[in-house]
Amino acid sequence: MTVRVRIAPSPTGDPHVGTAYIGLLNWCFARRHGGQFILRIEDTDQTRCTEASAQAIYESLRWLGLTYDEGPDVGGDRGPYVQSERVKLGIYKKYADQLVAQGDAYYCFCTARDLDAMKARQRAANEPIMYDRRHRGLDLGEAQKRIDACEPYVVRMKTPLAGDFVYKDRLRKQPVVKAWKDIDDQVLLKSDGWPTYHLAAVVDDHLMGITHVIRAEEWLNSLPKHIWLNERLGFTPPEYVHVGLLRNADKSKISKRKNPTSLLWYRRQGFLPEAMLNFLATLGHSFPDGRELFSHQELAQVFDLDRINVAGPVFDLAKLRHLQGQWFRKMDPARQKAEVHRAIDERFDQLLPLLKERMACGGDFIAAAQTFYAAKVDPHLDELVPKGWTAAQARKVLEICQTAFKNHLAGEGNAWDVASLEGLVRGLIGEQSTLPFEHTEEQKAFAALWAPKGVFMALRVAATGSKESPPLFDTLAALGPMAVIERTGAAIHKLGVVKA
RNA sequence: GCUCCCAUCGUCUAGAGGCCUAGGACAUCGGAUUCUCAGUCCGACGACCGGGGUUCAAAUCCCCGUGGGAGUGCCA
Numbered sequence: 001m002t003v004r005v006r007i008a009p010s011p012t013g014d015p016h017v018g019t020a021y022i023g024l025l026n027w028c029f030a031r032r033h034g035g036q037f038i039l040r041i042e043d044t045d046q047t048r049c050t051e052a053s054a055q056a057i058y059e060s061l062r063w064l065g066l067t068y069d070e071g072p073d074v075g076g077d078r079g080p081y082v083q084s085e086r087v088k089l090g091i092y093k094k095y096a097d098q099l100v101a102q103g104d105a106y107y108c109f110c111t112a113r114d115l116d117a118m119k120a121r122q123r124a125a126n127e128p129i130m131y132d133r134r135h136r137g138l139d140l141g142e143a144q145k146r147i148d149a150c151e152p153y154v155v156r157m158k159t160p161l162a163g164d165f166v167y168k169d170r171l172r173k174q175p176v177v178k179a180w181k182d183i184d185d186q187v188l189l190k191s192d193g194w195p196t197y198h199l200a201a202v203v204d205d206h207l208m209g210i211t212h213v214i215r216a217e218e219w220l221n222s223l224p225k226h227i228w229l230n231e232r233l234g235f236t237p238p239e240y241v242h243v244g245l246l247r248n249a250d251k252s253k254i255s256k257r258k259n260p261t262s263l264l265w266y267r268r269q270g271f272l273p274e275a276m277l278n279f280l281a282t283l284g285h286s287f288p289d290g291r292e293l294f295s296h297q298e299l300a301q302v303f304d305l306d307r308i309n310v311a312g313p314v315f316d317l318a319k320l321r322h323l324q325g326q327w328f329r330k331m332d333p334a335r336q337k338a339e340v341h342r343a344i345d346e347r348f349d350q351l352l353p354l355l356k357e358r359m360a361c362g363g364d365f366i367a368a369a370q371t372f373y374a375a376k377v378d379p380h381l382d383e384l385v386p387k388g389w390t391a392a393q394a395r396k397v398l399e400i401c402q403t404a405f406k407n408h409l410a411g412e413g414n415a416w417d418v419a420s421l422e423g424l425v426r427g428l429i430g431e432q433s434t435l436p437f438e439h440t441e442e443q444k445a446f447a448a449l450w451a452p453k454g455v456f457m458a459l460r461v462a463a464t465g466s467k468e469s470p471p472l473f474d475t476l477a478a479l480g481p482m483a484v485i486e487r488t489g490a491a492i493h494k495l496g497v498v499k500a
Numbered sequence: 501g502c503u504c505c506c507a508u509c510g511u512c513u514a515g516a517g518g519c520c521u522a523g524g525a526c527a528u529c530g531g532a533u534u535c536u537c538a539g540u541c542c543g544a545c546g547a548c549c550g551g552g553g554u555u556c557a558a559a560u561c562c563c564c565g566u567g568g569g570a571g572u573g574c575c576a
Contacts, residue, residue: 010576045575112574119572128502129572154574172505173561182503182572190574197576221504221571244506244569251568279512282525286513292525309513312569316511319526329539 003035004211008201010042011053014262015060017315018216018246018254021280023066024296025243025308026214028281030069031300035211039071040204041082044194054082060263064273065296070208078208083200092195095203095233096155096188100140104232105188107143107153108135130184131156155189157198157225165224169242171310178224186225202226206235214241217310218253241305244284244312254315257410260482270343275324282323283313293326321375347372350478354470372478377465377487384461384491386454393449394458395495401459402488404428409481416481422473429455462491 005026009019030037039061043049058073070076080086099105108131110118115131122129135143136158147153160180168175188199195203205213219226220242230237248258260266266276277296281287287294288302328336347369355368371377385394408414408424433450435443449455456472463484469475476484
Protein backbone atom coordinates (compact mmCIF):
# COMPACT_ATOMS: atom_id res chain seq x y z
CA MET A 1 0.00 0.00 0.00
CA THR A 2 1.52 3.30 -0.95
CA VAL A 3 1.43 6.06 1.57
CA ARG A 4 -0.98 8.90 0.91
CA VAL A 5 -1.10 11.83 3.31
CA ARG A 6 -2.69 15.23 3.19
CA ILE A 7 -2.96 18.58 4.79
CA ALA A 8 -6.39 20.09 4.92
CA PRO A 9 -6.23 23.73 5.89
CA SER A 10 -9.24 25.96 6.12
CA PRO A 11 -8.94 29.14 4.05
CA THR A 12 -9.74 31.68 6.72
CA GLY A 13 -7.37 34.57 7.27
CA ASP A 14 -3.67 34.40 6.53
CA PRO A 15 -1.91 31.09 5.88
CA HIS A 16 -0.79 29.80 9.24
CA VAL A 17 2.59 28.72 10.47
CA GLY A 18 0.91 25.66 11.99
CA THR A 19 -0.17 24.61 8.53
CA ALA A 20 3.46 24.78 7.44
CA TYR A 21 4.49 22.68 10.45
CA ILE A 22 1.94 19.93 9.87
CA GLY A 23 2.61 20.25 6.16
CA LEU A 24 6.31 19.65 6.64
CA LEU A 25 5.70 16.55 8.74
CA ASN A 26 3.29 15.10 6.20
CA TRP A 27 5.49 16.06 3.27
CA CYS A 28 8.51 14.37 4.85
CA PHE A 29 6.53 11.26 5.66
CA ALA A 30 5.26 10.99 2.09
CA ARG A 31 8.70 11.57 0.59
CA ARG A 32 10.39 9.16 2.96
CA HIS A 33 8.01 6.38 2.00
CA GLY A 34 7.69 7.20 -1.66
CA GLY A 35 4.07 8.18 -1.24
CA GLN A 36 1.89 11.10 -2.21
CA PHE A 37 1.34 14.38 -0.42
CA ILE A 38 -2.02 15.99 -1.07
CA LEU A 39 -3.54 19.39 -0.41
CA ARG A 40 -7.23 19.65 0.27
CA ILE A 41 -9.04 22.88 1.02
CA GLU A 42 -11.66 22.61 3.75
CA ASP A 43 -13.98 25.51 3.11
CA THR A 44 -17.25 24.21 4.48
CA ASP A 45 -17.76 27.25 6.66
CA GLN A 46 -19.45 29.55 4.19
CA THR A 47 -19.26 32.50 6.53
CA ARG A 48 -15.51 32.51 7.09
CA CYS A 49 -13.74 31.02 4.08
CA THR A 50 -12.47 33.10 1.19
CA GLU A 51 -10.94 32.40 -2.19
CA ALA A 52 -8.16 34.92 -1.52
CA SER A 53 -7.16 32.97 1.53
CA ALA A 54 -7.07 29.73 -0.46
CA GLN A 55 -4.81 31.39 -3.02
CA ALA A 56 -2.51 32.55 -0.25
CA ILE A 57 -2.24 28.96 0.99
CA TYR A 58 -1.14 27.73 -2.45
CA GLU A 59 1.40 30.52 -2.71
CA SER A 60 2.79 29.95 0.74
CA LEU A 61 3.23 26.23 0.23
CA ARG A 62 4.92 26.89 -3.07
CA TRP A 63 7.17 29.45 -1.43
CA LEU A 64 8.17 26.96 1.22
CA GLY A 65 8.80 24.24 -1.31
CA LEU A 66 6.26 21.87 0.19
CA THR A 67 5.09 20.73 -3.20
CA TYR A 68 1.98 18.60 -3.28
CA ASP A 69 1.29 15.83 -5.75
CA GLU A 70 -2.43 16.49 -5.86
CA GLY A 71 -4.41 19.59 -4.97
CA PRO A 72 -6.83 22.25 -6.13
CA ASP A 73 -4.41 24.08 -8.39
CA VAL A 74 -2.44 21.05 -9.61
CA GLY A 75 -5.21 18.53 -10.16
CA GLY A 76 -5.17 14.80 -9.53
CA ASP A 77 -7.54 11.92 -10.16
CA ARG A 78 -9.20 11.90 -6.73
CA GLY A 79 -10.56 15.43 -6.97
CA PRO A 80 -12.04 17.86 -6.68
CA TYR A 81 -9.75 18.95 -3.87
CA VAL A 82 -11.90 21.78 -2.61
CA GLN A 83 -14.73 20.77 -0.35
CA SER A 84 -17.16 23.45 -1.48
CA GLU A 85 -17.00 21.87 -4.93
CA ARG A 86 -17.60 18.47 -3.45
CA VAL A 87 -20.63 19.81 -1.61
CA LYS A 88 -22.11 20.75 -4.97
CA LEU A 89 -21.56 17.19 -6.13
CA GLY A 90 -23.77 16.01 -3.29
CA ILE A 91 -21.02 13.82 -1.86
CA TYR A 92 -21.52 14.52 1.82
CA LYS A 93 -25.31 14.57 1.73
CA LYS A 94 -25.22 11.07 0.35
CA TYR A 95 -23.21 9.73 3.26
CA ALA A 96 -25.28 11.64 5.78
CA ASP A 97 -28.42 10.08 4.29
CA GLN A 98 -26.82 6.68 4.49
CA LEU A 99 -26.11 7.14 8.18
CA VAL A 100 -29.67 8.24 8.87
CA ALA A 101 -31.04 5.30 6.92
CA GLN A 102 -28.82 2.93 8.88
CA GLY A 103 -29.99 4.41 12.15
CA ASP A 104 -26.52 5.80 12.88
CA ALA A 105 -27.59 9.43 12.61
CA TYR A 106 -30.74 11.43 13.22
CA TYR A 107 -32.42 14.74 12.54
CA CYS A 108 -32.28 17.43 15.17
CA PHE A 109 -34.43 20.55 15.16
CA CYS A 110 -32.89 22.47 18.01
CA THR A 111 -32.31 26.16 17.40
CA ALA A 112 -29.28 28.13 18.48
CA ARG A 113 -31.44 29.52 21.28
CA ASP A 114 -32.34 26.03 22.50
CA LEU A 115 -28.69 25.02 22.53
CA ASP A 116 -27.57 28.16 24.35
CA ALA A 117 -30.17 27.62 27.04
CA MET A 118 -29.06 24.01 27.40
CA LYS A 119 -25.44 25.00 27.81
CA ALA A 120 -26.26 27.71 30.32
CA ARG A 121 -28.18 25.24 32.44
CA GLN A 122 -25.39 22.66 32.26
CA ARG A 123 -22.78 25.22 33.17
CA ALA A 124 -24.83 26.36 36.15
CA ALA A 125 -25.22 22.76 37.31
CA ASN A 126 -21.50 22.00 36.75
CA GLU A 127 -22.46 19.26 34.36
CA PRO A 128 -20.46 18.37 31.28
CA ILE A 129 -21.44 20.65 28.45
CA MET A 130 -22.84 18.66 25.57
CA TYR A 131 -25.95 18.15 23.48
CA ASP A 132 -28.56 16.32 25.57
CA ARG A 133 -29.63 14.09 22.67
CA ARG A 134 -33.22 15.25 23.03
CA HIS A 135 -34.14 14.53 19.41
CA ARG A 136 -32.31 11.25 19.26
CA GLY A 137 -35.45 9.19 19.69
CA LEU A 138 -37.58 11.26 17.33
CA ASP A 139 -39.68 9.17 15.00
CA LEU A 140 -38.31 9.31 11.48
CA GLY A 141 -41.73 9.87 9.88
CA GLU A 142 -42.39 12.66 12.33
CA ALA A 143 -39.03 14.23 11.52
CA GLN A 144 -39.72 13.97 7.80
CA LYS A 145 -42.97 15.89 8.27
CA ARG A 146 -41.13 18.74 9.98
CA ILE A 147 -38.51 18.79 7.27
CA ASP A 148 -41.24 18.92 4.61
CA ALA A 149 -42.70 21.84 6.49
CA CYS A 150 -39.38 23.62 5.92
CA GLU A 151 -38.32 23.55 9.53
CA PRO A 152 -34.52 23.97 9.73
CA TYR A 153 -32.69 20.86 10.87
CA VAL A 154 -29.25 19.36 11.27
CA VAL A 155 -28.10 15.77 11.11
CA ARG A 156 -26.36 14.44 14.20
CA MET A 157 -24.41 11.28 14.71
CA LYS A 158 -25.93 8.66 17.02
CA THR A 159 -22.91 7.75 19.09
CA PRO A 160 -22.87 4.67 21.30
CA LEU A 161 -24.20 5.31 24.79
CA ALA A 162 -22.01 2.85 26.68
CA GLY A 163 -18.62 1.22 26.57
CA ASP A 164 -15.19 2.64 25.93
CA PHE A 165 -13.45 3.89 22.87
CA VAL A 166 -9.84 2.72 22.69
CA TYR A 167 -7.21 3.74 20.18
CA LYS A 168 -3.46 3.29 20.12
CA ASP A 169 -1.72 6.37 18.79
CA ARG A 170 1.77 5.28 17.74
CA LEU A 171 3.32 8.33 19.39
CA ARG A 172 1.82 7.71 22.81
CA LYS A 173 2.76 5.02 25.28
CA GLN A 174 -0.73 4.45 26.58
CA PRO A 175 -3.77 3.90 24.37
CA VAL A 176 -6.26 6.73 24.24
CA VAL A 177 -9.34 5.66 26.17
CA LYS A 178 -12.61 7.57 26.29
CA ALA A 179 -16.03 6.60 27.56
CA TRP A 180 -18.63 6.80 24.80
CA LYS A 181 -21.13 8.40 27.16
CA ASP A 182 -18.88 11.47 27.26
CA ILE A 183 -18.90 11.85 23.52
CA ASP A 184 -21.30 14.28 21.95
CA ASP A 185 -23.81 13.54 19.21
CA GLN A 186 -21.85 15.75 16.88
CA VAL A 187 -23.52 17.66 14.07
CA LEU A 188 -22.61 16.12 10.70
CA LEU A 189 -24.74 18.19 8.38
CA LYS A 190 -25.44 21.82 9.21
CA SER A 191 -28.76 23.51 8.62
CA ASP A 192 -27.39 25.05 5.44
CA GLY A 193 -26.97 21.50 4.15
CA TRP A 194 -23.17 21.70 4.26
CA PRO A 195 -21.14 19.13 6.18
CA THR A 196 -19.15 19.87 9.29
CA TYR A 197 -15.45 19.13 9.41
CA HIS A 198 -16.04 15.74 10.97
CA LEU A 199 -18.15 14.29 8.20
CA ALA A 200 -16.32 16.00 5.36
CA ALA A 201 -12.84 15.04 6.49
CA VAL A 202 -13.69 11.40 7.12
CA VAL A 203 -15.50 11.02 3.80
CA ASP A 204 -12.78 12.78 1.83
CA ASP A 205 -9.91 10.98 3.48
CA HIS A 206 -11.57 7.74 2.47
CA LEU A 207 -12.45 8.81 -1.05
CA MET A 208 -8.97 10.21 -1.58
CA GLY A 209 -7.32 7.05 -0.33
CA ILE A 210 -5.55 8.71 2.59
CA THR A 211 -3.55 6.15 4.57
CA HIS A 212 -2.22 8.29 7.43
CA VAL A 213 -3.65 11.39 9.01
CA ILE A 214 -0.87 13.28 10.75
CA ARG A 215 -2.51 16.23 12.45
CA ALA A 216 -2.34 18.48 15.49
CA GLU A 217 -3.30 17.37 18.95
CA GLU A 218 -6.30 19.67 19.06
CA TRP A 219 -8.04 16.90 17.09
CA LEU A 220 -7.37 14.17 19.59
CA ASN A 221 -10.63 14.74 21.42
CA SER A 222 -12.67 14.15 18.29
CA LEU A 223 -10.77 11.03 17.30
CA PRO A 224 -13.53 8.67 18.54
CA LYS A 225 -16.03 10.42 16.31
CA HIS A 226 -13.80 10.03 13.31
CA ILE A 227 -13.04 6.38 13.89
CA TRP A 228 -16.69 5.68 14.54
CA LEU A 229 -17.75 7.45 11.35
CA ASN A 230 -15.27 5.38 9.37
CA GLU A 231 -16.69 2.21 10.85
CA ARG A 232 -20.34 3.05 10.33
CA LEU A 233 -19.65 4.12 6.78
CA GLY A 234 -17.84 0.87 6.11
CA PHE A 235 -14.46 2.52 5.52
CA THR A 236 -11.08 1.23 6.61
CA PRO A 237 -9.88 4.13 8.73
CA PRO A 238 -6.53 5.75 8.01
CA GLU A 239 -3.99 5.66 10.79
CA TYR A 240 -4.43 8.77 12.90
CA VAL A 241 -1.32 10.29 14.44
CA HIS A 242 -1.46 13.35 16.69
CA VAL A 243 1.49 15.66 17.17
CA GLY A 244 1.96 18.49 19.67
CA LEU A 245 0.68 21.99 19.18
CA LEU A 246 3.02 24.90 18.50
CA ARG A 247 3.03 27.17 21.55
CA ASN A 248 3.49 30.78 22.56
CA ALA A 249 6.20 31.57 25.10
CA ASP A 250 3.59 31.10 27.86
CA LYS A 251 2.85 27.59 26.49
CA SER A 252 -0.63 28.37 25.28
CA LYS A 253 -1.55 27.34 21.75
CA ILE A 254 0.20 29.64 19.29
CA SER A 255 -1.88 32.71 18.50
CA LYS A 256 -1.53 35.82 16.42
CA ARG A 257 -1.88 38.01 19.46
CA LYS A 258 1.33 36.66 20.95
CA ASN A 259 3.34 35.59 17.92
CA PRO A 260 3.56 36.24 14.22
CA THR A 261 1.57 33.31 12.82
CA SER A 262 1.16 34.41 9.24
CA LEU A 263 3.44 32.82 6.69
CA LEU A 264 3.04 35.98 4.62
CA TRP A 265 4.60 37.94 7.46
CA TYR A 266 7.68 35.73 7.55
CA ARG A 267 8.14 36.02 3.84
CA ARG A 268 7.72 39.78 3.97
CA GLN A 269 10.28 39.97 6.74
CA GLY A 270 12.74 38.26 4.47
CA PHE A 271 12.85 34.88 6.14
CA LEU A 272 14.06 32.18 3.82
CA PRO A 273 11.87 29.14 3.27
CA GLU A 274 14.89 26.94 3.96
CA ALA A 275 15.34 28.53 7.37
CA MET A 276 11.66 28.38 8.18
CA LEU A 277 11.44 24.69 7.34
CA ASN A 278 14.71 23.96 9.08
CA PHE A 279 13.41 25.65 12.19
CA LEU A 280 10.04 23.89 12.13
CA ALA A 281 11.86 20.60 11.71
CA THR A 282 13.65 21.08 15.02
CA LEU A 283 10.33 21.37 16.82
CA GLY A 284 9.27 17.99 18.12
CA HIS A 285 11.80 16.27 15.95
CA SER A 286 15.55 16.10 15.57
CA PHE A 287 17.99 15.05 12.92
CA PRO A 288 19.32 11.58 13.80
CA ASP A 289 23.00 12.56 13.93
CA GLY A 290 22.26 15.67 15.98
CA ARG A 291 22.87 18.04 13.09
CA GLU A 292 20.90 21.26 13.36
CA LEU A 293 21.36 22.73 9.91
CA PHE A 294 19.69 20.75 7.15
CA SER A 295 17.29 21.11 4.24
CA HIS A 296 13.86 19.56 4.12
CA GLN A 297 15.05 17.28 1.33
CA GLU A 298 17.80 15.97 3.59
CA LEU A 299 15.29 15.59 6.38
CA ALA A 300 12.94 13.61 4.18
CA GLN A 301 15.60 10.96 3.62
CA VAL A 302 15.87 10.14 7.30
CA PHE A 303 12.50 11.30 8.59
CA ASP A 304 11.04 8.96 11.17
CA LEU A 305 7.48 9.55 12.31
CA ASP A 306 8.08 7.49 15.43
CA ARG A 307 10.77 9.89 16.63
CA ILE A 308 8.36 12.76 17.01
CA ASN A 309 8.03 14.21 20.47
CA VAL A 310 4.41 15.10 21.20
CA ALA A 311 5.03 17.66 23.93
CA GLY A 312 4.05 21.01 22.40
CA PRO A 313 7.17 23.03 21.52
CA VAL A 314 7.44 26.77 22.10
CA PHE A 315 7.88 28.66 18.86
CA ASP A 316 11.08 30.61 19.56
CA LEU A 317 11.74 33.41 17.11
CA ALA A 318 15.28 33.87 18.39
CA LYS A 319 16.19 30.38 17.24
CA LEU A 320 14.53 30.95 13.88
CA ARG A 321 16.62 34.11 13.45
CA HIS A 322 19.78 32.22 14.24
CA LEU A 323 19.04 29.53 11.67
CA GLN A 324 18.06 32.21 9.19
CA GLY A 325 21.47 33.85 9.63
CA GLN A 326 23.20 30.55 9.01
CA TRP A 327 21.26 30.00 5.79
CA PHE A 328 21.65 33.54 4.55
CA ARG A 329 25.39 33.76 5.08
CA LYS A 330 26.16 30.56 3.29
CA MET A 331 24.12 31.43 0.20
CA ASP A 332 25.99 32.37 -2.92
CA PRO A 333 26.36 36.11 -3.61
CA ALA A 334 23.91 36.12 -6.49
CA ARG A 335 21.16 34.75 -4.32
CA GLN A 336 22.09 37.08 -1.47
CA LYS A 337 21.76 39.98 -3.82
CA ALA A 338 18.39 38.72 -5.00
CA GLU A 339 17.26 38.33 -1.40
CA VAL A 340 18.24 41.88 -0.53
CA HIS A 341 16.38 43.17 -3.56
CA ARG A 342 13.37 41.10 -2.70
CA ALA A 343 13.34 42.27 0.92
CA ILE A 344 13.38 45.89 -0.22
CA ASP A 345 10.87 45.34 -3.00
CA GLU A 346 8.37 43.60 -0.74
CA ARG A 347 7.68 46.84 1.06
CA PHE A 348 8.97 49.43 -1.33
CA ASP A 349 5.67 50.57 -2.84
CA GLN A 350 4.14 50.87 0.58
CA LEU A 351 7.04 52.83 2.03
CA LEU A 352 8.14 55.21 -0.70
CA PRO A 353 5.03 57.45 -0.63
CA LEU A 354 5.52 57.80 3.10
CA LEU A 355 9.21 58.46 3.05
CA LYS A 356 9.64 60.66 -0.01
CA GLU A 357 8.81 63.81 1.98
CA ARG A 358 11.98 63.29 3.94
CA MET A 359 14.13 62.34 0.95
CA ALA A 360 16.02 64.30 -1.67
CA CYS A 361 18.02 61.55 -3.30
CA GLY A 362 17.23 57.95 -4.08
CA GLY A 363 19.85 56.75 -1.67
CA ASP A 364 18.14 58.59 1.17
CA PHE A 365 15.65 55.75 1.15
CA ILE A 366 18.06 53.55 3.04
CA ALA A 367 18.31 55.87 6.01
CA ALA A 368 14.65 56.89 5.95
CA ALA A 369 13.42 53.32 5.78
CA GLN A 370 15.82 51.92 8.31
CA THR A 371 13.33 51.44 11.12
CA PHE A 372 10.90 49.54 8.89
CA TYR A 373 13.41 46.83 8.11
CA ALA A 374 15.14 46.65 11.47
CA ALA A 375 14.62 43.54 13.57
CA LYS A 376 14.41 45.73 16.67
CA VAL A 377 14.99 49.31 17.79
CA ASP A 378 16.67 50.72 20.84
CA PRO A 379 15.13 54.06 21.78
CA HIS A 380 16.87 56.49 24.12
CA LEU A 381 15.26 56.57 27.50
CA ASP A 382 14.99 60.33 27.68
CA GLU A 383 13.29 60.44 24.28
CA LEU A 384 10.85 57.75 25.33
CA VAL A 385 9.60 59.97 28.14
CA PRO A 386 7.78 63.06 26.77
CA LYS A 387 8.55 66.43 28.29
CA GLY A 388 7.08 66.85 31.74
CA TRP A 389 6.28 63.14 32.15
CA THR A 390 7.86 60.61 34.47
CA ALA A 391 9.17 57.29 33.22
CA ALA A 392 6.45 55.52 35.17
CA GLN A 393 3.78 57.60 33.48
CA ALA A 394 5.19 56.93 30.03
CA ARG A 395 5.25 53.28 30.86
CA LYS A 396 1.63 53.26 31.98
CA VAL A 397 0.49 55.10 28.87
CA LEU A 398 2.35 52.70 26.60
CA GLU A 399 0.93 49.73 28.45
CA ILE A 400 -2.59 50.99 27.90
CA CYS A 401 -1.86 51.57 24.23
CA GLN A 402 -0.27 48.17 23.80
CA THR A 403 -3.22 46.41 25.38
CA ALA A 404 -5.53 48.30 23.05
CA PHE A 405 -3.41 47.23 20.05
CA LYS A 406 -3.50 43.61 21.15
CA ASN A 407 -7.24 43.64 21.65
CA HIS A 408 -7.72 45.30 18.32
CA LEU A 409 -5.63 42.62 16.66
CA ALA A 410 -7.41 39.77 18.38
CA GLY A 411 -10.80 41.11 17.32
CA GLU A 412 -12.27 39.35 14.31
CA GLY A 413 -12.05 41.37 11.10
CA ASN A 414 -10.20 44.37 12.51
CA ALA A 415 -7.97 46.04 9.95
CA TRP A 416 -4.50 47.33 10.81
CA ASP A 417 -4.71 50.47 8.75
CA VAL A 418 -4.22 54.20 9.23
CA ALA A 419 -7.88 55.05 9.85
CA SER A 420 -8.58 52.36 12.41
CA LEU A 421 -5.31 52.98 14.25
CA GLU A 422 -5.98 56.68 14.44
CA GLY A 423 -9.53 56.00 15.64
CA LEU A 424 -8.19 53.60 18.20
CA VAL A 425 -5.58 55.91 19.70
CA ARG A 426 -7.71 59.04 19.57
CA GLY A 427 -10.53 57.08 21.16
CA LEU A 428 -8.17 56.03 23.89
CA ILE A 429 -7.14 59.62 24.47
CA GLY A 430 -10.79 60.61 24.73
CA GLU A 431 -11.50 57.91 27.31
CA GLN A 432 -8.40 58.33 29.39
CA SER A 433 -8.53 62.11 29.58
CA THR A 434 -12.06 62.06 30.96
CA LEU A 435 -12.14 62.27 34.74
CA PRO A 436 -14.84 60.83 36.97
CA PHE A 437 -16.60 63.38 39.23
CA GLU A 438 -14.72 62.01 42.20
CA HIS A 439 -11.02 61.81 41.50
CA THR A 440 -7.66 62.01 43.17
CA GLU A 441 -4.87 64.40 42.29
CA GLU A 442 -2.94 61.49 40.87
CA GLN A 443 -5.80 60.51 38.57
CA LYS A 444 -6.06 64.10 37.48
CA ALA A 445 -2.38 64.26 36.66
CA PHE A 446 -2.54 61.03 34.71
CA ALA A 447 -5.61 62.09 32.76
CA ALA A 448 -3.83 65.30 31.82
CA LEU A 449 -1.14 63.30 30.03
CA TRP A 450 -3.66 62.02 27.52
CA ALA A 451 -3.26 64.59 24.80
CA PRO A 452 -2.04 63.88 21.26
CA LYS A 453 1.30 65.64 21.68
CA GLY A 454 2.77 63.48 24.41
CA VAL A 455 1.01 60.22 23.61
CA PHE A 456 1.93 60.39 19.95
CA MET A 457 5.55 61.10 20.80
CA ALA A 458 5.80 58.26 23.28
CA LEU A 459 4.31 55.90 20.72
CA ARG A 460 6.51 57.21 17.94
CA VAL A 461 9.72 56.78 19.87
CA ALA A 462 8.68 53.35 21.15
CA ALA A 463 7.68 52.14 17.69
CA THR A 464 10.50 53.62 15.62
CA GLY A 465 13.29 54.30 18.11
CA SER A 466 13.40 57.91 16.99
CA LYS A 467 11.65 61.24 17.47
CA GLU A 468 11.63 61.75 13.74
CA SER A 469 9.31 59.74 11.54
CA PRO A 470 6.53 60.03 8.98
CA PRO A 471 3.08 60.75 10.45
CA LEU A 472 2.48 58.42 13.39
CA PHE A 473 -0.45 56.38 12.14
CA ASP A 474 1.02 55.89 8.69
CA THR A 475 4.12 54.68 10.44
CA LEU A 476 2.30 52.30 12.76
CA ALA A 477 0.26 50.91 9.88
CA ALA A 478 3.36 50.33 7.78
CA LEU A 479 5.27 48.73 10.63
CA GLY A 480 2.52 46.19 11.09
CA PRO A 481 1.01 44.82 14.28
CA MET A 482 3.81 42.47 15.27
CA ALA A 483 6.52 45.10 15.18
CA VAL A 484 4.39 47.68 16.96
CA ILE A 485 3.36 45.33 19.75
CA GLU A 486 6.84 43.93 20.16
CA ARG A 487 8.52 47.33 20.17
CA THR A 488 6.08 48.95 22.58
CA GLY A 489 6.65 45.90 24.77
CA ALA A 490 10.39 46.47 24.67
CA ALA A 491 9.90 50.15 25.52
CA ILE A 492 7.64 49.28 28.44
CA HIS A 493 10.26 46.89 29.67
CA LYS A 494 12.97 49.47 29.36
CA LEU A 495 10.93 52.05 31.27
CA GLY A 496 10.14 49.48 33.92
CA VAL A 497 13.78 48.72 34.53
CA VAL A 498 14.54 52.39 35.01
CA LYS A 499 11.83 52.85 37.61
CA ALA A 500 13.31 50.12 39.79
C1' G B 501 -17.07 22.32 35.67
C1' C B 502 -16.39 17.81 32.59
C1' U B 503 -13.12 14.80 29.20
C1' C B 504 -8.48 13.87 27.13
C1' C B 505 -3.17 14.74 26.30
C1' C B 506 1.70 16.05 27.97
C1' A B 507 6.15 16.69 31.54
C1' U B 508 14.94 16.61 30.61
C1' C B 509 18.66 23.40 31.27
C1' G B 510 14.84 30.03 30.35
C1' U B 511 13.81 27.82 25.00
C1' C B 512 14.40 23.60 21.12
C1' U B 513 16.15 18.87 21.92
C1' A B 514 19.64 13.89 22.69
C1' G B 515 18.47 10.00 25.91
C1' A B 516 14.05 3.69 24.09
C1' G B 517 17.05 0.19 32.33
C1' G B 518 23.50 0.21 33.31
C1' C B 519 27.50 3.96 28.07
C1' C B 520 24.52 9.86 32.35
C1' U B 521 29.52 13.00 37.51
C1' A B 522 22.65 13.76 31.70
C1' G B 523 25.12 15.37 25.54
C1' G B 524 24.16 19.28 21.67
C1' A B 525 21.83 23.98 19.88
C1' C B 526 19.44 28.92 20.86
C1' A B 527 19.33 32.69 24.50
C1' U B 528 22.33 34.88 28.57
C1' C B 529 27.20 36.03 30.63
C1' G B 530 32.71 36.13 30.05
C1' G B 531 37.29 35.67 26.92
C1' A B 532 39.83 35.68 22.04
C1' U B 533 39.80 37.79 16.95
C1' U B 534 38.32 42.99 15.19
C1' C B 535 38.58 50.49 14.60
C1' U B 536 33.08 49.33 16.00
C1' C B 537 29.07 46.07 15.49
C1' A B 538 27.84 41.46 13.65
C1' G B 539 30.06 36.87 12.64
C1' U B 540 33.56 33.19 14.08
C1' C B 541 36.36 30.43 17.93
C1' C B 542 36.87 29.27 23.24
C1' G B 543 34.69 29.15 28.09
C1' A B 544 30.87 29.80 32.03
C1' C B 545 25.97 29.45 33.88
C1' G B 546 22.11 26.11 33.52
C1' A B 547 17.54 20.61 33.63
C1' C B 548 15.72 14.77 34.55
C1' C B 549 8.31 18.46 38.40
C1' G B 550 7.37 15.82 43.50
C1' G B 551 6.43 11.27 46.09
C1' G B 552 5.93 6.20 46.07
C1' G B 553 6.86 1.53 43.81
C1' U B 554 9.33 -2.48 40.12
C1' U B 555 14.64 -3.76 39.56
C1' C B 556 21.15 -5.71 41.48
C1' A B 557 20.46 -0.95 38.63
C1' A B 558 15.63 4.20 36.55
C1' A B 559 15.79 10.54 33.29
C1' U B 560 14.18 5.97 31.04
C1' C B 561 8.88 1.06 33.32
C1' C B 562 4.22 1.41 36.80
C1' C B 563 1.02 4.24 40.33
C1' C B 564 -0.42 8.71 42.85
C1' G B 565 0.08 13.83 43.26
C1' U B 566 1.40 18.56 41.06
C1' G B 567 2.00 21.62 36.97
C1' G B 568 1.03 22.86 31.90
C1' G B 569 -1.97 22.28 27.49
C1' A B 570 -6.14 21.02 24.48
C1' G B 571 -11.22 19.91 23.64
C1' U B 572 -15.98 20.93 25.30
C1' G B 573 -19.12 25.21 18.24
C1' C B 574 -24.69 24.25 13.02
C1' C B 575 -15.28 26.68 13.42
C1' A B 576 -11.81 23.92 11.44
